[in-house]
Amino acid sequence: MSTNEILSGLEEILRTRLQIKLPASGLSAGSDLLSEIGLDSMQLIKLLVEIEEYFRVELDTSSLSSDVLRSVAELSRLIAAAQVSRSPDLRP
């Protein structure tokens, strides 16, 4: 999955599942989910849950803090890495 596909997936989750109003220009890798997009801490947690469901991945966030996860670039990297490591045979 390309970076652009991940970005548009993130946009869709934010718009439709979390009902966040995004800027007209949409998300970019440089977007900050907290200061620019306006997520609060609870919405960030829910976003991570929705990402796992939408992209069918398991994110390893145990060693990460919100300082990292608020960055769309870092989040996209994490999703891409989780997709690579996932074995499709192991999931229903």
Next chain:
Amino acid sequence: MNAATIVPAERADLPQILALQKVCFLREAERVGDFTIAPLVQTLDEIAQEFTLRLFLKAQGSGPIVGTVRADCDEAGTCRIGRLCVQPALRGQGLGTSLMHAIEARFVNAAQFEIFTGRTSEDVIRLYEQLGYERVKREAGHHEWLVYLRKRRSLHMSG
């Protein structure tokens, strides 16, 4: 029995979660002699409203939901965990501990976790203390003193 996996609950799970909550808190109600405690009288509408504000996890094998816990966090980084429930027949097998680990792991932005219970719920307090929680304050509840416990989040916390 198949091992239960712990995953985020969906809206459609709420009736089952509410039913489990009422089963679990019945003993609490008996202990304090009040069957109008909040977990027992919560309605489906109310839990649906709560669902929009908090994260709910469920433990489920191939059958019904056997455990649940929920939490939210504020902008100061305090994550408040509540309503830890394990089906009575399955207690003492570590499911409560697994639910606590799982909800803590979800709150990547938490600086600390807070939970409370009745002072006389000694088994519950012991569970939280084993998980690294420390008693920080007591507050008067409707029926008994409530004990608040807190733990700081450390990175690389085991999930």
